[in-house]
Structure formats: C-alpha cells, structure tokens
Amino acid sequence: MASKTPVGFIGLGNMGNPMAKNLMKHGYPLIVYDVFPDVCKEFKEAGEQVASSPADVAEKADRIITMLPSSMNSVEVYSGANGILKKVKKGSLLIDSSTIDPSVSKELAKEVEKMGAVFMDAPVSGDCSDKQIQSSAERRELCVVGEQVDSGVGAARSGNLTFMVGGVEDEFAAAQELLGCMGSNVVYCGAVGTGQSAKICNNMLLAISMIGTAEAMNLGIRSGLDPKLLAKILNMSSGRCWSSDTYNPVPGVMHGVPSSNNYQGGFGTTLMAKDLGLAQDSATSTKTPILLGSLAHQIYRMMCSKGYSKKDFSSVFQYLREEETF
Amino acid sequence: MASKTPVGFIGLGNMGNPMAKNLMKHGYPLIVYDVFPDVCKEFKEAGEQVASSPADVAEKADRIITMLPSSMNSVEVYSGANGILKKVKKGSLLIDSSTIDPSVSKELAKEVEKMGAVFMDAPVSGDCSDKQIQSSAERRELCVVGEQVDSGVGAARSGNLTFMVGGVEDEFAAAQELLGCMGSNVVYCGAVGTGQSAKICNNMLLAISMIGTAEAMNLGIRSGLDPKLLAKILNMSSGRCWSSDTYNPVPGVMHGVPSSNNYQGGFGTTLMAKDLGLAQDSATSTKTPILLGSLAHQIYRMMCSKGYSKKDFSSVFQYLREEETF
Amino acid sequence: MASKTPVGFIGLGNMGNPMAKNLMKHGYPLIVYDVFPDVCKEFKEAGEQVASSPADVAEKADRIITMLPSSMNSVEVYSGANGILKKVKKGSLLIDSSTIDPSVSKELAKEVEKMGAVFMDAPVSGDCSDKQIQSSAERRELCVVGEQVDSGVGAARSGNLTFMVGGVEDEFAAAQELLGCMGSNVVYCGAVGTGQSAKICNNMLLAISMIGTAEAMNLGIRSGLDPKLLAKILNMSSGRCWSSDTYNPVPGVMHGVPSSNNYQGGFGTTLMAKDLGLAQDSATSTKTPILLGSLAHQIYRMMCSKGYSKKDFSSVFQYLREEETF
Amino acid sequence: MASKTPVGFIGLGNMGNPMAKNLMKHGYPLIVYDVFPDVCKEFKEAGEQVASSPADVAEKADRIITMLPSSMNSVEVYSGANGILKKVKKGSLLIDSSTIDPSVSKELAKEVEKMGAVFMDAPVSGDCSDKQIQSSAERRELCVVGEQVDSGVGAARSGNLTFMVGGVEDEFAAAQELLGCMGSNVVYCGAVGTGQSAKICNNMLLAISMIGTAEAMNLGIRSGLDPKLLAKILNMSSGRCWSSDTYNPVPGVMHGVPSSNNYQGGFGTTLMAKDLGLAQDSATSTKTPILLGSLAHQIYRMMCSKGYSKKDFSSVFQYLREEETF
Secondary structure (H helix, E strand, O other), rough: OOOOOOOEEEEOOOOHHHHHHHHHHHHOOEEEEEEOOHHHHHHHHHHOOEOHHHHHHHOOOOEEEEOOOHHHHHHHHHOOOOHHHOOOOOOOEEOOOOOHHHHHHHHHHHHHHHHEEEEEEEEOOOOOOOEEEEEOOOHHHOOOOOOOOOOOOOHHHHEEEEEEEEOOOOOOHHHHHHHOEEEEEEEEEEEHHHHHHHHEEEEEEEEHHHHHHHHHHHHHOOOOOHHHHHHHHHHHHOOOEEEHHHOOOEEEOOOHHHHHHOEEEEHHHHHHHEEEEEHHHHHHHHHHOOOHHHHHHHHHHHOOOOOOOOOEEHHHHHHOOOOOOO | OOOOOOOEEEOOOOOHHHHHHHHHHHOOOOEEEOOOOHHHHHHHHHHOOOOOOOOHHHHHHEEEEOOOOOOOHHHHHHHHHOOOHHHOOOOOHHHHHHHHOHHHHHHHHHHHHHOOOEEEEEEEEOOOOOOOOOOOHHHHHHOOOOOOOOOOOOOHHHEEEEEEEEOHHHHHHHHHEEEEEOOOEEEEEEOOOOHHHHHHHHHHHHHHHHHHHHHHHHHHHHHHOOOHHHHHHHHHOOOOOOHHHHHOOOOOOOOOHHHOOOOOOEEHHHHHHHHHHHHHHHHHHHHHOOOHHHHHHHHHHHHOOOOOOOOEHHHHHHHHOOOOOO | OOOOOOEEOOOOOOOOOHHHHHHHHHOOOOOEEEEOOOHHHHHHHOOOOOOOOOHHHHOOOOOOEEOOOOHHHHHOOOOOOOOHHOOOOOOOOOEEEOOOOHHHHHHHHHHHHHHOEEEEEOOOOOOOOOOOOOOOOOHHHOOOOOOOOOOOOHHHHHOOOEEEOOOOOOEEEEEEHHOOOOOOEEEEEOOOOOHHHHHHHHHHHHHHHHHHHHHHHHHHHHHOOOOOHHHHHHHOEEEEEEEOOOOOOOOOOOOOOOOOOOOOOOOHHHHHHHHHHHHHHHHHHOOOHHHHHHHHHHHHHHHHHOOOOOOOOHHHHHHHOOOOOO | OOOOOOEEOOOOOOOOHHHHHHHHOOOOOEEOOOOHHHHHHHHHHHHEOOOHHHHHHHHHHHHEEEEEHHHHHHHHHHOOOHHHOOOOOOOEEEOOOOOOOOHHHHHHHHHHOOOOOOEEEEOOOOOOOOOOOOOOOOHHHHOOOOOOOOOOOHHHHOOOOOEEEOOOOOHHHHHHHHHHOOOEEEEEEEEEOOHHHHHHHHHHHHHHHHHHHHHHHHHHHHOOOOOOHHHHHHHOOEEEEEEEHHHOOOOOOOOOOOOHHHHHHHHHHHHHHHHHHHHHHHHHHOOOOOOHHHHHHHHHHHHOOOOOOEEEEEHHHHHHOOOOOO
C-alpha cells in the first residue's frame, strides 16, 4: 500500500469530504483543495497535502477526482485561471463526480483531451449525506440512485455510493480502482456524458412517478379510499413504482420515509428542481419531447417558491393535498 | 352443488363470456341476457336459461352480475324501460363488474337500495382477454390490475382476474362467493364506488409512469445510452416502475411484451384514454388537482387520432420517438 | 304594454334578481320562484306573483326564464318532483340562462320537447354583478363575455349583458324579445347547447391567454424588463390579447383593473375553475384534445386551494410570481 | 452622404441580405462577410468591400451589425479564432440582430466591453422574409413582432422591421441611426439581453395563445358551432387575441393567412420550437415557472417530428384536429 501514488481531490463539501476519507482508508495519499481553506484543515491534520489551487493539484497528482455543486464550478475548476488545465500532466486521469449538464462534461472532456489527458464523468447517487438516522428494514432499499436516504454515517461515508461512469472504455478499469473505494456500484454507461445522462433520466422518471403517485393517492383518498389499502392495491398492480412501494409520499402509509417525518430529510425539492432543469436542457438540446418531464419540472419549480424548497421531494403530496377553501 | 340457486349474468362480451363460464364450472346455473341474441346461443346449448330482458333476469334470479362497456350501458341495463329495477326482488345482490364512473355506481346503488336490494361495484383487472399467447417467465408478472396481458385463454377464462369491490361490507362475503369463482383476487375497497376509484387511480398512475418511462428512455437513447443498459440502471434505481421493469415500452429491451411485438396485444390506447377520461371526471367532481394525470389523458387522446388507437398503450414510446424531420 | 302576458322567472340570485327587474321595467308581469322565499319578498311587494314551486310557475306562465348556479340545480328545477316539466303547457318557451354542461342542456331540451314545449340555452356574460365601482375609461372595454367587470349597478342591472343562445332557430325571435330586455347583445349560436359551448370555449381561451400573459410578463420582469414597457411591446405585437391589453394581470401596468386593486372584484378564480371543469367535460365527451386548456384547469384548481379562490382570476400572476425561497 | 464611414455587416442570409441593402440605400458604404463566399459576390459587384473574416471586418469598420442563425454562430463570429474580438477597435459599436439566448448576449457584451467596445442586442421581428405575396387589407396588420408575414419583398427589404434593443442607454442613439435605416420601429428595452428577452416573451405568449385558439376553435367546432361564428364571438369577447382576430388558425375563417393556404408561408413550426427552447432556457436559468409555455414548447417539439416542421405554426389546429380513428 505504501507504493500508491497520491490522488488529487478537489471539492470537500458534504459529499466530497467522506468520499476523500474513504480513499484515505484504502491507503491513497491525497492532495486536496477546496475554495474554503477551513475544510482542508482536517485533511492537513491527518497528514495529507493541501494544494494552493486546482492547478497546483494537477502539478502534483496524475489522478484527480472533482466533486462540485454545479456546471459553473466544474468549468472554473478545470478551465479557470488557476484551473487543472493550466498544469495537467499528460496521461492524467481526471474524474468529475459532480452532477452537471452532460454537454458541459463533453466540453471539458475535449479540452482535457487536447492536453493529452483523460476525462470521465462519474456522477454519484446518494448525494444527501446529511440524512437522519433511520433503522427500519426498508432503510436499505432506500439506498438508491439519486435519493440516497441513508443512515447518519451516510452512503458516502459507508462507501455505499453508486457511480455512473461515462468516458473512454479503456480507461474504465483505472477509474474503477478509485471509485470502487468510495462506492459499492460502479456502472459503465458509455461515452463521456452518458454517466450524467443516466442519472438525469432516472431522476426525471423518479419525479414523474412521484408526482403521479401523489396525484393517484390524493384522488383515491378524496374518493373515499383508505390510503394504506390504496397503496397496497397499487403495489400489487401495474401502478407500482419506487415512489409508491418504497417511498410512499402519504404520511402514515410507510415507516422510515420522509412523508412520515413531516417531509424532513430525504432528497430536497430544490435539488430535484435542479436535476429537472438539467433534464430540460438535455431535452431541448437533443430535441426530445418530454411532456410530463417538463411539467414535473415546472411543478417542482413552483413548489420551491411556495415554502417547499427544503422539504423532501415527496412533499408534492402535501402540496397537492391542501384543501380548497370554499 | 345441485342446490345452488341460479345466478343472473348480463353482458356476455369478450370479458363476460368467459366469466360466466367460470361460474358454470363452479356449478352455478345461469340465467343470461345480452343485447346481441347470438352470443346467448352457446349458453342455451349448454343448458342455461336465456332471459328476454334485464327485467326478466331480475324476476328469475336474486344474484345478478353485470359486465358492460360503459356508464351509459350500465344505466340502461339497471334503470331502463326493461331494466333490472323494474322487477328486482327484495334482498337481491346486484354486482356490476363494468368499469364506469364511480358517481354512476353510487347513483345506481341508491336506486337499487330504494328497491330493497343491494348493489356492489366490482370492476375487474384483466380486461383484455384477446391477448396473444406468450410463454416466457415474465408472463405471470404481467397479470396485473388493468392490463392483464394473458395467455390465449385469458385471465378471464383461467379465473385469474382481480376484482376491486365497493359496497356495504356486510354483503362482501356474499359477493366474494361468486367473484371468487372468476378471479384469484377479490379485494374489498370500501363504500360503493371505491372499487371503481381504486381501478381508476391505478390506471392513472400506470399511464403517467408509462409515459414517464417512454420519455426517460427516449431522452437517454438520444443522449447516447444503450436502451438495455439504461433500463437496467433505472430498474436498480428510484426510477423503477412496473412500466420500466415489467412492461418496458422500448422494442428489444424485454421479451414477451407488446413493445417487442410491434405494440400488438396488450392494453389498447383507446381503453387507456377511456380510463383517463374517468379519472379526469372523478378529479373534476372531487376538485382534485391532477396535473400529470390530466396531461397523460390528453396525450393518449392525441394518440387515438394519430393511428395509435388499437396499439398497446406502451406505444407512447413510438409516438414520442419519431424523429424530427429537419 | 298592459297586454303583455306574464313571464315566469326562477332563480333570483345575484344575476337573476336584476335580470328579472329589467323584464319588469319593460312591462312584463312576473311569476317568480326561488328556493329562498326571502328573495321573492321584494318582488311580491312590487306587485308580482310569487309561485310555490317551479311546477306552479309552469302552470301559470308559458314563457319561463331560469337562472341557476349549476347543472344539478337546472336538472332539479326542470325534472325534479315539483319541477317545471310536471306542469309545463304545450307550446311554452323555456329559456335557461344558467351556465351548465351543454350535454345537460341537450338532455333537458329532449325532455321539454317530449312535453310539446321548447327549450333554449342562453348563458350570459357578465355574471359578476357584485363588482366594485370603477370609473376609468378602460371600464367600458371590460364589459366582455364572461368577465363583465362592471360599474356598481352591474351589467345585469344596466341591461348590458350578452346572451349566447342555442336552440331551434325558429324560436329565436321569441327568445330575443325577452332577452333583449335584459341584454344588449343576443347572439344566435345554433342548435341547443351551442350557447353553452360558445361561452365555455371563450372562457377556456381566456384562461389560457391570461395564464400565458402572466407567465410572459413574469419571465420578462425576471429577465430585467420593465413591466409597462413589456406590456406595450406585447400589445403592439403578436402576443397581444385581451388579458394583456385590457385586463393586464401585473399590478401597476393598468388602472381600473383588479390587478391594481389587490385582485379584488372581477371574475373569481373559483368561477373560472368551474367553467374550465365544464370545458374539460365537453372535451372528454367529444374526445377533443385540450392540452393547454386542461393544464389551465389544473392550475386554477390548485389556486383555489392556495388562498386564491376569491381573488380575481388574473391573480395567477401573483401565484406564479412568488419568489423562490432559496 | 459621401462622408459616411463604412459599416461592417456579417451574415448575409435571408434576413441579413435585404437588411444590408437597406443600409446601402441610405448611403452607408459596407464591409461585408459571410461564411458562404457566394453570397458576398453580389455586394462586391455593387461596389462594396468584402472582408476575409469577422476579424478583418473589425479591423476596417468601427460599426458592425451581425445577423446569424444561432447562439453558437454568434459566439463563433465574436469570440472565434478569426472573430471580431481579435481585431475590434476601441470605441466600436457592435450590434447583434440574431435571436439568441439572452445569457449569451450578456456574455458577449462582457467580452466586448473588456476590449473597450460596445455591444448591443437587437433582435428583429419579421424574420421570415420568404413569405408568399399577399395583398389583402389584413396583410399590413400581420407585420408584427416575430411573425412577419410579408409580401415577397419582405419586411426586411421594405425596411418595415421592428428592432428590440438591449444595451447601454447612452449608445442607443448611435444604434438607432443604423437600425432606423432597416426598420420602422426601434424600441429601447433596457440593459443588454433585454431585447432578446422581449422577443422571447412575446413569442412564448404568441405560441400559448395560438395553441389556445386552436383548442378553443376545435372544441367549439366539435360541439356544433360554426367556425366563423365562433371566431366572431371570441373576437368580441375576452378570448380575443392576435391568433384569433388576425391570424386565425382555422381554414376558411380568414383570408390572407397561412391557415387558408394549407399553412404555407408564415412563421414555421421549427422556428417557433427554437424560440420556445430559448424561452425554456431563460425560464430555467431565472427559475421562473412557465407551465403553459413549457407545454407549448413540447407541443411544437412534437409537431416538428410529425411532419409539421415546415408548416406555419398555426397548423397546430390541423395537428389537434385530426379525427380519432375509432
């Protein structure tokens, strides 16, 4: 293990921090960077190197993982004045685990390739590491793409993440070596950008089926059906979906899910709105009609301005449920 | 068995015919009626009584099952000039297995009650008895509420139907005695109309998740993902639903489903549009917002006029998939 | 004038009351009825006859106008136990000014015809007689179909209503004689039910263009445009519509409209939701796709449960406008 | 006039060509460039200078107008390897008349400003110069923002364009000097990007009200109303809009509009889908909910793949109108 070469890690936020630590546990020396110097401190104390900029990381490491909150941040870290590309070494492997626009991933890949290095997109599921601890049996099933509802240590901490990887297939094994230390599933999706696309498609379908479940449950309840009975019927039938059988949005139908905890924890409405914005952009640029996806986007957009932005995305049931006032 | 009293059966179409035969197999003498005299012939030859009108059935039997294509037909058969209500006996049990507007079911129940008899709504899943024979392992899983995709003999013939029953709970056991001869699942849903509501809610959620799956698969494919790989990712993730894991709408992803057979067989787009119309009516009368359900209704409405009316409802993928011509 | 035969008038609410009085002003003796006896009192004091039931009205008058709040009320007044049809005289002219489902109008027309009488539907625009007084120049332009925003005396009082009339053309002149006393426009639309359909189509398009105007104004404002300038540009361009140039939903853009008075007065969100429900029902029964109309319906449905039910329908701008909280 | 300094003109397509000629007519010497050398030929023969690249134009002229088909083209012409910015002189005035994403306009403005020059966005209405000749009185009214339906010479040729201008107000007079030679309306909208936003908002509202008109007309016709009568009622009522009173989408209702000419000419479905894509992008980036705008986008997106891409955008009536096949 002593022979392992250092790995660069840029972006030590809620997700990046525990991911980097899992690399350390597997014996990889790190060279870390974050715009907020404070978050680097604990890595310094643990004996890791702290770099002064992304360019500095690129000068010292030939394998780098980035974990950033938005497309704009990824562009800055790669192509900015002190970005990775200023100093990247030929043959380096650059893995971006941020969830961003696939077209941005492709742009970055092109620039990286010009420098003789390799870029892969590897967005991660389980991006809500600050979940409340839950102990029911259903808990495990909830550890799914994009909506990791995890115990306190978090999927990121426990190494239970799923990575969806896009890039040149020949390099996948090299990426897998690192990603496998941080996640239990590492799925190769195809060319650069397809990792992002896979995540975006899943989350769009998730949003649609969640709203659909909320509408169907609400309509049934107003028609006189008992919520638990209706959920049972749906789940033994063709209406069955993850949102109905694993993450039911109606309070009291299931234990251990946000709907039974006032929609706290889980996957926030704001994050869902962001992912649906990415789906919308992808659809517009590929000229793909997404009638329901687009409407789902607008619904979550509305919810963000109506006091639901920090609630779990299953709170769409509550949003629809409010009684008419006449 | 010889002591069983005769059961009335009105409506001997694709679904009613095999259902009635299952009652015969269980030893119930029948008194049948249909607007098309020809379809009664085979029952006469089998030794059953043929009545001259619904009223005539009501005079001769105190347990009657009706299986009719629309709200209007049910109203006619119960309240028409020669309808059941003209001759219904006190204490009779009338079970309507038609899929109709729950408010019509409630109206009928009131009129029946005035005559001292009992009405229950018991819509049935598996209403497509003319499916092609399929033998794969997935076949069994497809036998689900509302979209029975069944072997040639049909769920109705094999007695594999599911009944969702609404009505006075005290009478459920009596209904179950008969329905249990025709279906493997008989679920009590609550007051009159809730059987219809349960079916309507399921089918609305089904339509939403099917269109959502088609949109997500299409967006992924246009973004460069392999369809089978994308389906696999969705199915291990939170986008998973019956439409993605059991009835995938993309040709070639699964065997034994309509999408792999040019969208033949299955549950027709027209029937889905009809059920969504019922969902829309229920939502309007209960003042329930159904944003996605309502849009799904319009999409299937459009498809009916674009040549998809007789294709399976999963053909929405094909509808969305057509390439732009520029 | 003394020779005029009495006219029956059933339904003396906000709209019916001033309409009936306009008939009186034109010298027609009345025979009135309302479920609330109190509202008949002032007519009794004015020397008019008060009947004991709709049947009683039908016995005493051969021309009857009905003005009721919903389909259900119309059915009761015509076909109920003490309904008009119990005593209607051959050759009577029955005019229903209620806004109801056109298919209900057609049903009623059939029943009336069986009794040898004539039925016409004549829904009215200007159904909000309790508007606040407004005196700006724009005021007059606001007196339009369905959204009469009128001075204190009200379009109904001033006889400025528009009637859209459906029924046998030969009888139109007879209807016009009476309706012309209550409204300045009496438009013949075609067969029974087409009066309702014309009103429903207009109000659906109104709802769509109002929401569209709200979205476009909101998007422009968030993009940095001045609201008044944007309204001016739209109104000289192809985006121009009644909602943008006569009833702009953005506070401060126009004077004398509800948006400049905290969305008070005008045409309430609840009433718009009701009319969109009728549009939805018509579309479902005629199998007409109404993608935007259907979504508009859902949006007004949502607003009713979010505190907007009593505000003017242009408050959809406010509903969309609320800022995101992050 | 001889003293006028030369004006650069980049992009000589359907719109740019007649616009440049109008500048010539007003006595401005030109320095032109287009990626297709052939289109420059006629300007060379007319005695104008032809440059070898955008950079070359920038070296020779200090006032430049660009008219390009997409955001990507504008970026290339300004920031590309041989782009304007390589040689732009301090104090130059750069006016982009392309219809592009307002955020791209803002990006370009920043880069231009860094070079000490000035950038303004000035998208134009009347971007369909290849309209069929029409001579009816309505013709003039059709010359409106974004949907110029013009005689053969075109609004661009006749100098009847409308420019919506965004940029520093102090520079507006200078821009107006040139734009006034090519258009009859030059409207100052505010900061850079607001010209684009104004056009995008108008076209979004136009798309919504056009689809709404098509839905309302279709619903009315299926309900038994005569199309011309219904149009008349809408146009005297609150449903009135440019799409109903000036550009009615139902064949036979109006003369001189695309709907009466098999939807040829006019503003193509593809162009509308493009503009709605820009609206969608703006809405996503400003977090503005556009429920109807977004659905309108998807509807035009669908139409593009169903054979409507080259038809006028009012053909949405035809798209919705197709009869159900059962």
